[in-house]
Amino acid sequence: MIEVNRQGEVWVLAEQEAGRLSDVPLELMSKARELADTVSAPLGVLLLGHGAEPLAAKLIAHGADKVYLAEHPKLAHYQARGYAKVICDLIHAHRPQIIIFGATPLGRDLAPCIASAMKCGLTADCTDLQIGDHTPPGSKDEHKNLLLQIRPAFGGNIIATIVNYDRWPQMATVREGVMVMSRADVSRKGQVVRCAADLDGLALPLELLESRRQPKKVNLKAARIIVAGGAGVGSRDNFRLIWDLANCLGGAVGGSRAAVDLGFVDHDHQVGQTGTTVRPALYIACGISGAVQHRAGMQESAKILAVNSDPEAPIFSVAHYGVVGDLNQVIPMMIKAIRSGEPIRIKTSQAAAVGQGWST
């Protein structure tokens, strides 16, 4: 670990693959910018790769004061050992106070490795980050301006705020979509700090044989209207009700984790703490009970409409509109009401519906 450094910078890891920046760092940077301003520290973004330099300008436009650029052939493709070595060297050299990673498969592979090497604290899947003070129970020492790492825990029944006051840097991972994407401002100025990547003597233990990446079939984050189904829908066949309602609204289809686990809908459609976080203008939750992990993924929707046969379902406490009833009857009523109302233009989500095998 490094010593507590109150002048340390706030850092974000920028994930990139084959020269393309993931959305996640741009989301993290908006929150990191706020945190950096609160503790009056610069915001640094770590960019590792081989030929990644062109991405630095975008990171600066999105709020980076500094981009720490480390280029090396052994960083061309992500592997924990090489990335962790370079980042640990940077941590020792620059002693940041906070480092934020996306809670992506890459982030969740890399961040624990770094935290273990640095013997520092790491909190996974934070849904919020703030700056605050902490006094350990039974102590008179107040630790000021710590990173408060906030996340649901214990099956979602509690919200825990975690702190790390003596084993720095303070590290946290945050899921995609939880933070709002930062705005680009091309007039922003920042510095590219070229860092040596001390990897020549390092053997990378894993050999990449083959890889297949598919862009997501559905872009939930961009959808203005989302119709989501839960375990209450009952079957993959019956999920056609969700697709039909989404289609007639020009919306995208979402699913709770339960619906995805049960095979009613593919993982790309999952909304919630372990899926995608969304903020559509309208979120229609059908047969979704509304567990905290699901609510964490949709509760900032502008309008929430819940349809559930259980009047006690937690989803109703975050909904603006509710219908207590059987979705098998309510959804057809909604479709009928919509079709007999103003004509709705069907948007591109229909292509996704066709991909799923349902006729529109």
Added chain:
Amino acid sequence: MGYHCVVCVKQVPDTKRITGQAMKEDGTVNRSALPAIFNPEDLNALELALSIRDEHGGSVTVITMGAPAAAEVLREALYRGADRVVLITDRRAAASDTLATSYILSCAVRKLGFDLVLCGRQAIDGDTAQTGPQLAQKLDIPAITYMEELVSLENGKMTVRRNVGNGWEKVRGTLPLLATVMDAANVVRPPAARRIMKYKKARCVAELAAQVEQAMPDASAEAKAQRVAELGREMAPRGLLIEQWDLDDLGADLAWCGRDGSPTKVHRIQSVVLTGGSYKEFPATPDGVATLVGELIEDHTIG
């Protein structure tokens, strides 16, 4: 050639069925108040180890760090076919976060020796997925996380297909290494009836001590200790004494264990209280629904 696999498993509260007060004042988990289960993805890790042994030979040792009640998951591991099980239990390990837990596990794994370490991807109580990769870092071996399929294992080289979020990649590494296993990786075999019959009587020393305490509460401490040792001597040759190690048996540095060894501390716990904004309910009738839809069209939410 056989492989010696060590599988790290955890007994977890069944977080899908929590009711009532689950947390203590200081923010740590009150594990004894809840129904406890074998962490689901750890069963997949155990299944992988057993299949490797079935195909290539070798042995499967299952370890867990927890309170004496965690011996139950070790029995379940024995029912499914584990060759050896060890309970790591010590009050001084309580309140360990992932850094402290991975340190303690690394001491145990080193003591056992290994070719391959397998863990579930994440536990359903902490949900961090950190312990596996941190354990690998401490053992100075590569970690392959999010394993979905064992593609091949030959002459000490392992090829794995792993999930990378928006697709997959196939990586190959040379043993020793650690892998974290996802639920998609395999179908878990059920416990074998004959092994249940045999191993349901297996106990660790702490459980025997509790048993003896109940049977002879008024006996002297010495008499109780003697009885526990006697029971242990009877059970060990039958394979029914579950090995139990504490932090001293592991040679662990206490500064890296328990609360003191855990950089992450709880600042605050809040119960989730549901609050709504404005809420309007509509009857589940054609007219009710039509009124609702009308409102949404009216304010341009729809269309």
